[in-house]
Amino acid sequence: MxxxxxxxxxxxxxxxxxxxxxxxxxxxxxxxxxxxxxxxxxxxTKAPATKTAFQLFEEEKKMREIYSFLENLDDLLKGVLRPGLVTEFVGLPGSGRTQLSLHLSISAQIIEYSLSAETIYICTNMDFSVSRLREIIHNYRNKCIHFKDFNEDDIMKNVNFINIMSIKELLECLEYLNEFMKNKSNVSLVIIDSITYPLRFCEKSEKTSYISSIVTQLRYLGELYNFAVLLTNDMTTIVGPNGSEVVPSLRDTFYHIINNRILLSQKNNNFQAEILKCSTKFPTKCSFKFLDDLT
Known part of the structure; x- marks a missing residue:
């Protein structure tokens, strides 16, 4: 032993x-x-179970996909938002991180044309807006065929909201998730918007440990209870020998422990998503529009 x-x-x-x-x-x-x-x-301490590559391939084929139902974006997200994988949306203010997270908290409820899944939205920056969520649901019901037969209130009931104010509360929330999931077999997506905010108030020496613990536990719970994980992250400015540079917050520690990183940007109301890191596909990018901007 x-x-x-x-x-x-x-x-x-x-x-x-x-x-x-x-x-x-x-x-x-x-x-x-x-x-x-x-x-x-x-x-x-027992040895982990052994699986063949073929077994893993068969399991991967059966994994449920999460769709945004936004044109072009689903081609980029296919195979990215999968159970047990941790995906990061990173970008500047106004790049669409929270807006896309709200969209996915709704669209991830659709499994094989049925409103059969729930999502969990953990907000750490007080940016969650119920009125905005209702607007997005209204747009989905009017502009997306997959939602036209579903009641707005039923869709709202499938979004489980948790408000977090500190790193201590976030750690306690992850403990709670483990118990919550034992009675919930239909959660498809857990969103934390944003992972950066509660870590801002931690000592620099503690951040690496917290990041590792949080992401490791989310990945473990995702694999155990069959849900995907989405985290939003901010950008920050650093000054180096070649001048200033805008880079994702939490730097290399976070980059190496997550599975996927998608950079979001916006210019003149045109949104763009670019894969910077992905465990399932090559880097690529696309332009997309939210339902509000579709005529």
């Missing part, structure tokens, strides 16, 4: 990791003979 492993390498919840760390437990061997810690070490 690999007792020399670090506890951080085990599939523990954030609260379990924090509790053990505060008690001075760092290695599996530290808690092996400790009766006060109720953990099944044999279960936690």
């Amino acid at each position: 690999p007792f020399s492993r670090e506890l951080s390498s085990l599939p523990l919840t954030l609260s379990q990791q924090k509790c053990l760390s505060e008690k001075g437990f760092l290695m599996v061997n530290d808690i092996n003979n400790c009766d006060s810690v109720e953990l099944n070490i044999v279960e936690l």
Whole structure:
């Protein structure tokens, strides 16, 4: 039994990791003979199940796709928003991050032409607008054939909203998600808008740990409960030897741990999405319009 492993390498919840760390437990061997810690070490340290590439391919074919029902954009998003994958929308203010997140909180409810899924919208920056959500639902019902037979109130009921004000509340929310999902088998998408805001108030030395824990747990829950994860991120200006440069916030730590990064931009009410990183397809970009702009 690999007792020399670090506890951080085990599939523990954030609260379990924090509790053990505060008690001075760092290695599996530290808690092996400790009766006060109720953990099944044999279960936690067992080797992961082995699958063939063909089995993975068959599982991938059965994964449900999430569509925006926005022309051009779905070609770019196909194979991106999938269960267990963490996708980032990054861009400047006005680039459409929140607007697209609101659209997807509605469109992700459609599974095989039926309104059979729910979404979870975690807001950290107080940008969530119920009136704007209703406008988007109205546009979908008027301009998208997939929604014309569904009631506006039923669509609203399928968006589960959570308001977060701090990194502590975000960590507690992820613990809550694990329990919430046990009674919800039809959640297709979890959105956090934005991942940047609660991390702004953390010590620089803590950010890397928080980012790793948050994304790792979201990916684990996504695989376990079959939902995709969407995070929005801000842009920031850095000054280097060659002058100033606008880059995504959270820098390399975040880039290397997420699966997909999509850069959003807007000019003269023309929106563009560009894949900068993707685990399932090559970089590409497209122009698209929101339903408000369609005649």
